[in-house]
Amino acid sequence: MQKIEHWIREQTFHHSAFWDLRAMIEEKEKKGLSISLCIPTLNEEKTIGKEIVIFKSELMDRYPLLDEIAVIDSGSSDRTREVAASFGADVYLSSEILPEHGFKRGKGENLWKAIYQLKGDIICYVDADIANIHPRFCYALVAPLIYRDSIHYVKAFYDRPLAFSHGVRPSGGGRVTEILVRPLFSLFYPELTALVQPLSGEYAVRRHVLEQLPFPIGYGVETSHILDVYREYGLDAFGQTDLDQRVHRNQSTRDLGKMSFGILQSFLHRLKMHGTVDGLPALSNLYRQFQAHDNSYEQVVHEIIEEERPPMITLPEYRDKFGISGSGS
Amino acid sequence: MFLNGGLPFVELSLVQVMPDSKSDIQSILDRLPDMRTPLRECRELILANAVMVGEIPAPTFREEARIEYVRNRFAEAGLQSISADEMNNASGILPGKTGERNILVVAHADTVHDESMSHTMQVSPDAVTGAGIADNSIGLASVLSLPWILDRLGINLESNLVLQASSRTLGRGDLSGLGFFLDNTTVPIHSAICVEGVHLGRLSYSVLGMLRGEIVLKVAPVSTWDESSGRGAVAVLSELITKLLSIRLASVPRTSIILGSVSAGSSYNVPPTRARLKLEVRSEAAGQVSAVRREIEAIVAEIRAERNVDVEFQVVSRRRIGGIPFGHPLVTAGRKVMESLGIEPKIAPSVGMLSATADRGIPALTLGLTEGSGLQTDEESIRIEPLFTGLSQLIGVLMAIDQGGCDAED
Numbered sequence: 001m002q003k004i005e006h007w008i009r010e011q012t013f014h015h016s017a018f019w020d021l022r023a024m025i026e027e028k029e030k031k032g033l034s035i036s037l038c039i040p041t042l043n044e045e046k047t048i049g050k051e052i053v054i055f056k057s058e059l060m061d062r063y064p065l066l067d068e069i070a071v072i073d074s075g076s077s078d079r080t081r082e083v084a085a086s087f088g089a090d091v092y093l094s095s096e097i098l099p100e101h102g103f104k105r106g107k108g109e110n111l112w113k114a115i116y117q118l119k120g121d122i123i124c125y126v127d128a129d130i131a132n133i134h135p136r137f138c139y140a141l142v143a144p145l146i147y148r149d150s151i152h153y154v155k156a157f158y159d160r161p162l163a164f165s166h167g168v169r170p171s172g173g174g175r176v177t178e179i180l181v182r183p184l185f186s187l188f189y190p191e192l193t194a195l196v197q198p199l200s201g202e203y204a205v206r207r208h209v210l211e212q213l214p215f216p217i218g219y220g221v222e223t224s225h226i227l228d229v230y231r232e233y234g235l236d237a238f239g240q241t242d243l244d245q246r247v248h249r250n251q252s253t254r255d256l257g258k259m260s261f262g263i264l265q266s267f268l269h270r271l272k273m274h275g276t277v278d279g280l281p282a283l284s285n286l287y288r289q290f291q292a293h294d295n296s297y298e299q300v301v302h303e304i305i306e307e308e309r310p311p312m313i314t315l316p317e318y319r320d321k322f323g324i325s326g327s328g329s
Numbered sequence: 330m331f332l333n334g335g336l337p338f339v340e341l342s343l344v345q346v347m348p349d350s351k352s353d354i355q356s357i358l359d360r361l362p363d364m365r366t367p368l369r370e371c372r373e374l375i376l377a378n379a380v381m382v383g384e385i386p387a388p389t390f391r392e393e394a395r396i397e398y399v400r401n402r403f404a405e406a407g408l409q410s411i412s413a414d415e416m417n418n419a420s421g422i423l424p425g426k427t428g429e430r431n432i433l434v435v436a437h438a439d440t441v442h443d444e445s446m447s448h449t450m451q452v453s454p455d456a457v458t459g460a461g462i463a464d465n466s467i468g469l470a471s472v473l474s475l476p477w478i479l480d481r482l483g484i485n486l487e488s489n490l491v492l493q494a495s496s497r498t499l500g501r502g503d504l505s506g507l508g509f510f511l512d513n514t515t516v517p518i519h520s521a522i523c524v525e526g527v528h529l530g531r532l533s534y535s536v537l538g539m540l541r542g543e544i545v546l547k548v549a550p551v552s553t554w555d556e557s558s559g560r561g562a563v564a565v566l567s568e569l570i571t572k573l574l575s576i577r578l579a580s581v582p583r584t585s586i587i588l589g590s591v592s593a594g595s596s597y598n599v600p601p602t603r604a605r606l607k608l609e610v611r612s613e614a615a616g617q618v619s620a621v622r623r624e625i626e627a628i629v630a631e632i633r634a635e636r637n638v639d640v641e642f643q644v645v646s647r648r649r650i651g652g653i654p655f656g657h658p659l660v661t662a663g664r665k666v667m668e669s670l671g672i673e674p675k676i677a678p679s680v681g682m683l684s685a686t687a688d689r690g691i692p693a694l695t696l697g698l699t700e701g702s703g704l705q706t707d708e709e710s711i712r713i714e715p716l717f718t719g720l721s722q723l724i725g726v727l728m729a730i731d732q733g734g735c736d737a738e739d
Contacts (some may be wrong), residue, residue, distance in 0.1 A: 049452035050380055057377030062405075062477075079453075086454040087373060131449045132384065247449070 003235065004194045011151065012194075013241045015140035021063040024139065028146050034067040035142055036120030040110035042074040044128035045083050051126070051133045052087040058135040065139055070118055071128075072097070072110040080128075092117055098317060104307060106217035107201075115210050115312040116321065122146075123210060127201035131247040141204035144239040152209045153229050154239040155195055156202035158246045174199065175253075180260045181223060184267055188276060189227065191235045198226050199263075202243070209233075211318070215309040219259045220266025224308075227270045254289060258302055261287040265306040354662060354734045358669035361725045364482065365717040371481055372713065375467075375474045375720075376457060378402070380450045382473065383459060383466030389439040389502040392417050396438060399473060399494040406476035408492065414513070416506040417496035422489050422516070423476050425731070430488035432730055433521035433691075434475065434723075435507060435682060436468040437498035441705050458710040463701035467526040467711050469494055471698055471720060478720065486731045491516060498682060500541075503646035507685040520659060520730050521693035522723065523682040526711060527704070529719045530672050531697035533679035534660045535652035536687045537611045538618040540644050544569065544606040544629060547639040561600025563593050565636050570606065572628045576621060582613035584621065611680065615650050648680050651687035659692050659726075659735040666725035670718050692737065696723055 018024060028035065037055055041048060052069065059065045071084040071091045085091045095103035097113040111125055122145050124138050141154045177199050185192040192198065199222050209229060216224050229237055251259070265285075271277045287302045312318045319325070387395035399419040403411045408421030419438070422431075440461040442448065450459035450466075457467070472492050479486070491514075497506035511518065525531065546569070548562050570588065578584045587609040594601035610621045622644070629642045653659060655676075667674045679695050686693035698719030701711040729735055 045453075046451055049454070050450060053373045053376045053452050054380060057373040061374055083454055087452075134381070 001190065004191055007191075007194055007235050007238075011144070011148075011236070011239045012196075013140070013144060013239065015136040015241055015243050018136075018140050018143035018241075021059075021065060021139060024143055024146055025063060025065055028065065031146065033122060033146060034120045035065060035122045035124065036114075036118035037066050037069045037124050037126060037138055038111065038114040038118060039069070039071050039084075039089070039126055039128050040074070040107050040114075041071050041076060041080050041084070041128045042107075043076045043078045043080060045076070045078040045080045047131065047133070048080050048128050049083045049087055051128060051130065052084050052089045054133055054135060055126075055138060056088050059138055065142070067120055068118060070114065072114050072117065074105055074107075074110060098315070100317075101309075101315070104217045104309075106307075108215045108217035108221035109309065111221060112215035112217070112309045112312065115207065116315070116318050121207050122204055123207060124204040125202065127248070129248050131249075132245060134243075136243055137202055137246075138204075140241045140243060141202060144241065145204055145206060148239070150236060151239040152206045152233060152237040153225070154204045154241060155197065155226075156200045156243050156246075157196035157240050158200070158243055176256050176260050176263065180263060181267075184264075188271065189230060192226060192230055194235065195226065195238065195240060196242075197240075198222060200246075202246075209237075211313040212311050214311055216262075216266045216306045217309060218304065218306050219262030220269075220306045223263050224266045224270055227267070227274070231274055257289060258287055258304060261302075262304050262306050265304065269306070354665060354729050354732070357725055357728045357732070358665055361666065361669050361721050362671075364721040364724065367482055368478065368717040368720050371474065371478050372717075374477055375470055375716070376452060376713070378473045379457060379462065379467045379470035380452065380459075382469055383450050383462055384448045386442065386444040386446070386448050387439050387461075387496075388441070388443045389497055389499045391444070392438050392496040396494060396496060399438065399469070402473045403492065406473075408476065410516075414510060416509040418493055418506045418510050420491060420493045420510065422491055423479075425486045425488040425490070427487045428489045430519040430731070431491050431516050432486075432488050432727060433491045433493060433518045433686075433693075434472055434524060434727070435493040435495050435521060436472045436524040437465050437507075437682060438469055438494040438496055439498050439502060439506075440464065440466075441499060442707075446707060455714070456710050456712050458703075458708065460707045460709055463526040463699075463709050463711045464704055465524075465526050467701075467716065468524040468698060471716075471723070472524055479724070482724070484724065484728070486727065488519070488731045489516075490727070491518065495682065501645050504682065504685045507682055508688075511685060511689050511691070518686075518691050520735060521686045521691050522726060523679075523686070523693060523695040524723065525681070525695055525697045527699060527701035528675070528697045529699050529715050529722075530667065530675045531677055531695060532660070532663055532667065532674040533652075533677050533681075533683050533695035534655070534657065534663070534693075535678045536648055536650060536684040537613060537678040537680050538615065538650040539609060539611045539646075539648040539680040539684075540618050540622055541607070541609045541646045542622075542625070542642055542644045544608070544625075544640065544642050546604045546606075546632075548602050548636075550602050561594075562602055562604035562638075563600070565632065565638055565640075566591070566593065566604040566606060568636070569628060569632050569640070572631070573608070573625065576624050576628075578621070579612075579614065579617065582617070584610070584612035584614060584617045586610050586621065609680075613650070613678065618647075648684040649688060652679070652683060653687075653692050653737075657692060657735075657737055659694060659730065659737075662729040662735045663694050663696070663726055666722050666729065669725070670722055672718060672722060692735070694726065696726065698723065 385395040396419045403421035411421040442460045495507040590607040593604035699716040
């Protein structure tokens with residue numbers, strides 16, 4: 001696995017390496033790049049205000065790294081859209097983007113529609129629920145794309161435990177990563193185990209790569225991206241940046257179970273699509289959990305369908321808007 | 330000075346034109362109400378500073394990380410002579426056109442909240458909430474943002490502005506940071522503005538006589554079932570407090586004792602062996618604080634002798650009566666600036682940073698910037714909209730000092 005070691009050495013970064021925003025902006029301008037920040041939301045009124053204030057002040061007004069800050073909202077019932085707009089973000093309802101293609105509820109839907117709505121050559125996605133938001137959550141992800149033309153997709157990871165007692169410490173992702181995704185990658189795509197947190201919601205991608213990717217609209221979007229980009233470009237297309245710490249609300253184990261089910265659906269679908277395995281049976285969309293009432297147990301059945309949106313490049317509306325000729329298929 | 334020239338320059342005749350006559354404060358006052366509009370365009374800049382500085386814990390004596398952030402901000406703003414001194418004050422100079430005067434604009438960087446408390450801020454369209462936002466992250470953020478704000482408004486002062494985040498201000502810090510700076514700076518300070526987050530309308534120019542002290546009382550352990558059951562340190566402290574409350578205090582000029590904090594014990598059923606009382610004595614009259622101090626010391630001695638307990642009274646900080654008189658031109662300018670912005674001045678003697686300047690004969694005001702609530706809790710909150718009036722006030726007073734209208738006649 002010399003390849004992994006070489007990749008970790010060359011394409012794993014720490015955010016502190018990118019402190020010089022002036023130099024980064026000079027390089028961005030020299031290369032004629034434009035950068036969009038996309039924050040997908042659903043009922044995030046408590047945290048969205050701070051995110052917009054910090055990104056707008058630091059990465060637009062003070063250092064003009066970002067060309068636009070957009071919130072793509074799934075239809076929040078709280079004041080998310082109002083708060084974001086009040087601090088100067090461009091706010092879009094996901095259902096109003098490409099309405100002729102309908103609306104599906106899911107984070108992946110927002111990420112997919114952002115490709116059509118936003119104009120940047122690079123799109124940086126940042127979740128809206130980060131309590132300790134800082135400009136590095138954006139600039140340290142776009143920086144490798146600005147400086148290294150061979151990198152197309154940069155993931156965030158967070159590796160600063162609050163306390164550890166020895167010189168060597170385990171480094172890894174969250175529970176779903178360590179219990180599900182890393183074992184799967186180890187079995188089928190060993191090189192991808194080098195990604196410390198493949199499921200992190202913060203990543204920056206070049207448009208010409210994004211527009212080629214099919215988008216699961218639910219839990220499987222990050223995993224599918226990684227598999228598709230890896231298949232097309234190999235490990236060298238990836239970079240990852242350590243952003244130290246991310247403080248966010250924890251999900252319950254039951255919720256992580258649903259998430260794992262969705263990811264597994266997407267993963268198995270990719271295995272089949274890529275011809276890695278054959279003979280898989282028809283897979284159920286029903287995820288079953290149990291709950292107890294006194295001494296009796298009852299099933300709780302969740303229908304989780306990992307629908308996919310097609311690569312954006314295949315949409316005539318997209319090709320028209322961005323002046324792309326051909327069918328894109 | 331700024332990257333890409335800083336924020337876009339605003340064509341504002343109202344603030345570009347400095348007064349023709351040095352004594353004409355009216356030309357400044359006339360322009361202040363309209364200053365709020367361009368200041369609102371600096372909203373994200375100021376709030377981002379408030380959030381980022383406020384989320385770095387800075388309990389008194391442990392301000393290093395916050396001071397590092399402040400120094401970086403000063404560097405980004407292109408300030409000169411940026412430094413962190415032995416007391417961890419971060420300072421920098423925004424040079425004026427002539428540098429004829431040096432005006433200190435200072436906000437304290439330390440807070441009462443230790444690192445274990447959540448410092449996460451929440452921003453809504455109307456308010457910012459989080460530990461320390463009012464006291465004093467928004468005040469400090471405003472000082473940090475001042476170079477950008479003045480640039481944005483197209484204001485170039487004649488005077489140098491010495492911007493400072495001062496450390497070791499609160500509690501046992503006893504203003505030692507600001508005091509150290511004023512005693513050792515090589516830059517002669519002409520006048521000073523102490524910036525506090527809340528409350529808008531605060532106008533402090535005089536300093537109360539004050540002492541803060543702690544009474545620590547220790548008793549021998551007692552069994553729950555023995556004859557002295559139920560007594561212990563709390564009971565003895567209670568007796569001591571009763572005696573303190575019987576001290577006769579003058580109402581004019583006003584003198585008061587504030588019993589600020591009591592701590593003792595950890596359970597329901599174990600009489601504590603140790604209790605602590607934190608108190609403050611304030612007075613508008615010279616000599617009164619010392620007189621009350623003597624009475625407290627006598628009560629402590631009496632309790633020690635009568636109850637055979639170990640009890641000590643320790644003074645942790647003192648303030649001398651001082652400041653500038655109501656008729657000082659700086660106070661007059663402050664009042665006029667407030668009136669021009671529709672702010673009702675609330676005259677409040679200070680026991681804070683102002684006493685450090687007063688002790689050294691530097692004319693100074695303390696101003697509050699906005700409205701807030703929940704002070705010194707994790708629900709501390711400030712309102713955003715009044716901040717723009719508060720900042721207009723701060724800039725108005727700076728401009729008044731700058732044009733010479735606040736100098737006292739010799």
